Structure formats: C-alpha cells, structure tokens
Amino acid sequence: MIRARDFSFQPLARLKGNQARLGRIHTPHGDIETPEFLPVGTLATVKAMTPRDLEGLGVQGLLANTYHLYLRPGSERVKRFGGLHRFMGWTGPIMTDSGGFQAFSLGAAREDGVGKIGGIFPNEGQSEPARTKSGEKLAHIDEEGVSFRSHIDGSRHKLTPESSIAIQQELGADMILAFDECTSPMAGYEYTELAMERTHRWAVRSLEARTNAEQALYGIVQGGEWEDLRARSVRFISELPFDGFAVGGSLGKCKADMHRVLDWTVPHLSDDRPRHLLGIGEVNDLFEGVERGIDTFDCVLPTRFARTAHLLVPPWTPGVGRRGTLNLRHARYLDDQSPLMADCHCYTCQSFSRGYLRHLYMCDELLAYHLGSLHNLHFLLELMRTIRRALASKNFSELKQRWLEAASGAEPDPEEDSSLS
Ligand SMILES: [Zn+2]
Structure with missing residues (x-):
C-alpha cells in the first residue's frame, strides 16, 4: 500500500x-x-x-x-x-x-x-x-x-x-x-x-x-x-x-x-x-x-441557497430566518435601497441594493444566481477566516457563543423553509 x-x-x-x-x-x-x-x-x-x-x-x-x-x-x-x-x-x-x-x-x-x-x-x-x-x-x-x-x-x-x-x-x-x-x-x-x-x-x-x-x-x-x-x-x-x-x-x-x-x-x-x-x-x-x-x-448550501433567493446574513440581522438567511423574494424588500448586508465587502453588497437583487430574482435574471452565490460564498469564507483568527487569538469560544446565541433568537420564517430542502 x-x-x-x-x-x-x-x-x-x-x-x-x-x-x-x-x-x-x-x-x-x-x-x-x-x-x-x-x-x-x-x-x-x-x-x-x-x-x-x-x-x-x-x-x-x-x-x-x-x-x-x-x-x-x-x-x-x-x-x-x-x-x-x-x-x-x-x-x-x-x-x-x-x-x-x-x-x-x-x-x-x-x-x-x-x-x-x-x-x-x-x-x-x-x-x-x-x-x-x-x-x-x-x-x-x-x-x-x-x-x-x-x-x-x-x-x-x-x-x-x-x-x-x-x-x-x-x-x-x-x-x-x-x-x-x-x-x-x-x-x-x-x-x-x-x-x-x-x-x-x-x-x-x-x-x-x-x-x-x-x-x-x-x-x-x-x-x-x-x-x-x-x-x-x-x-x-x-x-x-x-x-x-x-x-x-x-x-x-x-x-x-x-x-x-x-x-x-x-x-x-x-x-x-x-x-x-x-x-x-x-x-x-x-x-x-x-x-x-x-x-x-x-x-452545496451557499450556492443552492443563492439559487432560491436565500442570502446568508449574520443571525443578529433584522428579519433573518431560522436558517440564517433573508428571503429576497419577500415583498418587504421591494423598495429596500440598503445593501444586502451592511458590513459585507463582497462585490454584491458593495454594488447593489436589496431592492435590485429582489427584482433580479423575481424576473429570474441569470445575474441573480451569480450575485447571490458570490455573496453566500464570501459570507461563509469570511466566517471561516474570522474563525481562524479567533482560534489564533484564543477567542473562539466567545465568537461561537455570540453567533449561536443570536441564532437561537431568530424567528422561524414559514416562507423561508419551504424552498430550502
Ligand atoms: Zn456580500
């Protein structure tokens, strides 16, 4: 062998x-x-x-x-x-x-x-x-x-x-x-x-x-x-x-x-x-x-979620669902001119509003899948970088606690889960 x-x-x-x-x-x-x-x-x-x-x-x-x-x-x-x-x-x-x-x-x-x-x-x-x-x-x-x-x-x-x-x-x-x-x-x-x-x-x-x-x-x-x-x-x-x-x-x-x-x-x-x-x-x-x-x-989660208009955000974001996403097809984003995630450095968040992303998803425009996947992948990779930094500085337990405690307060969103399986 x-x-x-x-x-x-x-x-x-x-x-x-x-x-x-x-x-x-x-x-x-x-x-x-x-x-x-x-x-x-x-x-x-x-x-x-x-x-x-x-x-x-x-x-x-x-x-x-x-x-x-x-x-x-x-x-x-x-x-x-x-x-x-x-x-x-x-x-x-x-x-x-x-x-x-x-x-x-x-x-x-x-x-x-x-x-x-x-x-x-x-x-x-x-x-x-x-x-x-x-x-x-x-x-x-x-x-x-x-x-x-x-x-x-x-x-x-x-x-x-x-x-x-x-x-x-x-x-x-x-x-x-x-x-x-x-x-x-x-x-x-x-x-x-x-x-x-x-x-x-x-x-x-x-x-x-x-x-x-x-x-x-x-x-x-x-x-x-x-x-x-x-x-x-x-x-x-x-x-x-x-x-x-x-x-x-x-x-x-x-x-x-x-x-x-x-x-x-x-x-x-x-x-x-x-x-x-x-x-x-x-x-x-x-x-x-x-x-x-x-x-x-x-x-496959980040790219699959992105194709169903579910974009990953931190668990303390207003409106976040139980699985850590905003459902961009929701009517509440029609006139929302804010970025998908305020402090995200990805191209999607730096360049476009929630209202524009919702428009792309509602029209099944191909760009939606690209911009959504770009953000979701960036989100998870940035989280892993944050985790690695926290491991290096021995703050991992505090970081985990902050994320998981916030996540446990998220509201179940019936609209969210139906299209995620
Ligand atoms: Zn982003």
Whole structure:
C-alpha cells in the first residue's frame, strides 16, 4: 500500500478544553489553511461562478462529485483533457468524493425522504417523505459494490471500491475518498452495523486499488448514530494507512446527535492527519464542527441557497430566518435601497441594493444566481477566516457563543423553509 508523496497536514495550534485546531494541509496544487469550507463544484463547476471569481473570494479548495462526473462527461474524457484541474481551469486543490453517497441518495434516501440538505435530520422537521411512485429502489448494494441506474438516462452502472478509485484517479483530484456505504438515518442498528463492516472491507479494497501516489486518500468513518459502532469504526479506519479521514454517514436524527457522533469519533483520529466532515455547511454546524476538531467542510448550501433567493446574513440581522438567511423574494424588500448586508465587502453588497437583487430574482435574471452565490460564498469564507483568527487569538469560544446565541433568537420564517430542502 502506498502513501501520498506530496501531501501533509501540519497542526499549528490547538485550543485547550476542546478539540478545535488551526492547521495547514499541503497538496500538490497549493496549501489550505484550516479550518476551512470547500465550495462544491458537482459537475466541475461551482454553479454560476468562474474560477477567477473563486480566486477573488479566496477559495482555497473545492469538492467535485465523482458520481456526476463519471456519468457526464465521463472520467476517461476528463483524463484526456489533462484531469479536473485543466478541464475546469482551476489551479487550486480539489477533493473528490467516492460516489458512495449517491448510492444512498439514489436508493435509500428516496425511500425515506431524506437528503443531505435540509432533510438529513428527519427529526428537525424539515423533511417530507418523497417515495418514488413505483417504490422501486434505484440502487442495489451488495458485497461487490453498488449497482444503480443513471438519473440522467436510466442506464445501468456499477460502482465498486476498485472502480471508484480508478475513476477518481482519472479525475486527478488532490484528495480522494475511499468508497463507503452511507446509511440512512432511518436505518436500524443491525443494518448500520452490517453496512459499517462492509465499509471497512471496502476501505481496505480502496487502499489496495490505489496506484497513484500523487493523490491523498481519505478513509471514511461510519457507524451511524451508535456510540459502540462509531468507536469500532474509528478504531478500524484510523489504523489503516490513510492520508486523511472523513466523518461520514448518518449523523443521527437531529443536530445534537451529530455533535455526539463527532465527540465519539474525532478525538480518536490521529492528530497528524486532516479530518473532513462530509456535506455539512450550516453556520451553527461549522462552529460545532470546528470546536470538535474538524479541519475541512464541504456543502452545496451557499450556492443552492443563492439559487432560491436565500442570502446568508449574520443571525443578529433584522428579519433573518431560522436558517440564517433573508428571503429576497419577500415583498418587504421591494423598495429596500440598503445593501444586502451592511458590513459585507463582497462585490454584491458593495454594488447593489436589496431592492435590485429582489427584482433580479423575481424576473429570474441569470445575474441573480451569480450575485447571490458570490455573496453566500464570501459570507461563509469570511466566517471561516474570522474563525481562524479567533482560534489564533484564543477567542473562539466567545465568537461561537455570540453567533449561536443570536441564532437561537431568530424567528422561524414559514416562507423561508419551504424552498430550502
Ligand atoms: Zn456580500
């Protein structure tokens, strides 16, 4: 088994009393100061943003989705273009996921009505059961891998640990993920245990399948919302020669479950390797994750919210909803000449009024998606910079308390949540 040649994690400072830490991930395409949020470029593009925009925002790294790129345009084709970096014109670090989560989102997730955004915690009241008409599973999991039908044309495919690694090597990201099975939060103990043990066998197969020492390979800890399963999973995965670790799978049925899962998991991962939390990016979760020792996060939240006119603002902003956004389609912004966020330095806030942004959204003008995404990404990246400064000056706990206390006072906005899932 090989280890990545030009990849390392350097822990720079650690807070007393919790797991929070500052660090630096070194990759062949540059360094990532951590903790950091990685925007998602599912189809080799962060929607509505050019790589030049991303550089301007200070983006330090991206996550692209293996499943989607395997189906379109095909990983062999991306390889012929010189790999993902050259294909999409992004010179910084890239992480790809394994495609395993899509097995979850195409099969079990459709049955249980849970998805990663909004509905991942079924008890938080954000999900609606969304069964397919026929009830047919779109994915089938066995020891070999995951068989599934393409969501684009219905064609049949199979992903295995070996093919996932081969596809990720063709895509050529700096950080790649072991193939895993992500269980539904609705799965019981017995199934979660079975899936976890299979994930462990797949982790070994992923390591054995890897032939490219230019890429860092992350192992994924599973085990659902059960302490003994998480303990077993973290013991097994952390003893394998991975270059980094990711915490994946069902993080429980509510936010408190997620915090417990991180408490059971992260302290047992070795200090000298980076830790990624998959698919999480709400402001409160970033604070909770950082406090529990997570180094990098990824989530479609900022760009997806931007497309539904939900723009991120600090929790003390008048009119802010429960999920930390203003809904710019609301009639209250018709004549609002103030900037979206008074002290934001992004191009959107520096140049345009809430009333103009509302007009763009109401007319479905393409510029709305660009300006909204620009602000939402800037907002989260600026928050991470603020968090890193607070970690350096030992003020992290005060910063977290200020944000979370303000957020707990936000009013639920029924108009807000309907379009966010
Ligand atoms: Zn802004």
